[in-house]
Amino acid sequence: MEKPADSFYRQLPKVELHAHLNGSISVATMENLISRKPHLNVQHSMTAIHKGQHRTLGQAFQAFKVIHQLVDTEEDILMVAKAVIGEFAADGVKYLELRSTPREETKTGLTKRMYVETVIEGIRQCKQEGLDIEVRFLVAVDRRNGPQVAMETVKLAEDLMVSSDGVVVGLDLSGDPKVGHGKDFVPALQKAKNCGLKLALHLSEIPSQKEESELLLTLPPDRIGHGTFLHPEVGGSQSLVDKVREKNIPLELCLTSNVKGLSVPSYDKHHFLYWYQLGHPCVLCTDDKGVFSTELSQEYQLAASTFGLSQEAVWTLSQQAISCSFAPGPLKEALSQRWVSLRPQVFR
Ligand SMILES: CC(C)=CCNc1ncnc2c1ncn2[C@@H]1O[C@H](COP(=O)(O)O)[C@@H](O)[C@H]1O
Numbered sequence: 473m474e475k476p477a478d479s480f481y482r483q484l485p486k487v488e489l490h491a492h493l494n495g496s497i498s499v500a501t502m503e504n505l506i507s508r509k510p511h512l513n514v515q516h517s518m519t520a521i522h523k524g525q526h527r528t529l530g531q532a533f534q535a536f537k538v539i540h541q542l543v544d545t546e547e548d549i550l551m552v553a554k555a556v557i558g559e560f561a562a563d564g565v566k567y568l569e570l571r572s573t574p575r576e577e578t579k580t581g582l583t584k585r586m587y588v589e590t591v592i593e594g595i596r597q598c599k600q601e602g603l604d605i606e607v608r609f610l611v612a613v614d615r616r617n618g619p620q621v622a623m624e625t626v627k628l629a630e631d632l633m634v635s636s637d638g639v640v641v642g643l644d645l646s647g648d649p650k651v652g653h654g655k656d657f658v659p660a661l662q663k664a665k666n667c668g669l670k671l672a673l674h675l676s677e678i679p680s681q682k683e684e685s686e687l688l689l690t691l692p693p694d695r696i697g698h699g700t701f702l703h704p705e706v707g708g709s710q711s712l713v714d715k716v717r718e719k720n721i722p723l724e725l726c727l728t729s730n731v732k733g734l735s736v737p738s739y740d741k742h743h744f745l746y747w748y749q750l751g752h753p754c755v756l757c758t759d760d761k762g763v764f765s766t767e768l769s770q771e772y773q774l775a776a777s778t779f780g781l782s783q784e785a786v787w788t789l790s791q792q793a794i795s796c797s798f799a800p801g802p803l804k805e806a807l808s809q810r811w812v813s814l815r816p817q818v819f820r
């Protein structure tokens with residue numbers, strides 16, 4: 473797909489709310505990481521799904537294992553965080569919520585706290601260097617690691633919410649959806665919510681999670697990642713749809729991720745259309761721009777070309793994402809103003 477630097481979609485100011493740090497590493501940064509660790513013998517095909525390729529969810533999750541081996545020191549994490557933020561800024565993203573799973577690496581002496589503090593340091597340095605992007609952080613819970621680790625992660629997130637000067641705003645539940653059951657995470661998620669962390673939960677990313685989704689919706693989450701199989705047409709239920717609508721919970725929708733990860737058969741069958749036609753808040757996101765070889769501008773362009781959205785409709789979509797963010801009120805207000813002042817440039 474052609475994407476000149478001045479295209480409407482790149483110029484469009486955008487909000488990115490669903491981006492996993494280690495899934496968002498560009499080819500250029502990956503090259504750098506691979507050259508730092510040649511002994512790992514990593515090929516690009518192991519860390520990214522290129523144009524026209526598909527992988528099953530299980531195969532795609534293998535990519536993260538490889539990437540985690542490449543990113544295992546403070547130096548790597550700082551470099552990756554700054555590069556990813558810089559790339560989103562270059563793509564016209566004005567507000568970014570990054571998420572990442574705190575990871576310890578005994579080999580390099582990395583602790584989970586150091587991990588998150590290093591990402592926060594990357595965010596600070598980008599701000600200091602004057603990058604035109606506001607960044608906030610969601611601490612991620614990987615369901616693979618079970619309820620006890622989830623509880624420890626929530627405690628770390630609570631601490632960092634207080635000490636990070638507003639950078640840490642929420643908690644994410646992610647990881648291989650086939651592993652574990654959501655009910656085990658309810659106490660940790662409830663605790664996070666009680667202490668003021670916003671909840672962004674991967675929900676119904678695969679079929680057969682109806683019961684789990686019903687339960688997690690009682691929390692309720694502040695945003696839903698994917699929600700691919702919530703509606704009755706794909707094996708979900710009307711009751712799930714009604715709950716999401718009643719509580720007006722925004723959906724983070726990642727077209728390329730779902731098509732390349734084979735949870736949606738083709739772009740035109742993506743559940744974006746279902747929810748968009750209901751007038752429900754939908755936010756286009758990348759999920760893992762590195763693994764899925766995409767950019768947020770490309771996701772907007774894909775949605776527009778697939779569903780016939782006018783430039784005006786695309787503008788409204790990007791503007792509405794501000795209200796779905798976990799940014800504090802004054803920042804939301806400032807972002808809205810920014811959209812107003814940038815509009816003449818975009819619609820030249
Ligand atoms: C593989 C595939 C089809 C992914 C798309 N959907 C996803 N669903 C659930 N968790 C995810 C997904 N993509 C990334 N993650 C989570 O993000 C992690 C990578 O980023 P990080 O290390 O947390 O910084 C993965 O290990 C996984 O826990």
Ligand SMILES: [Zn+2]
Pocket residue numbers: 490492646674697759
């Ligand atoms: Zn995700």
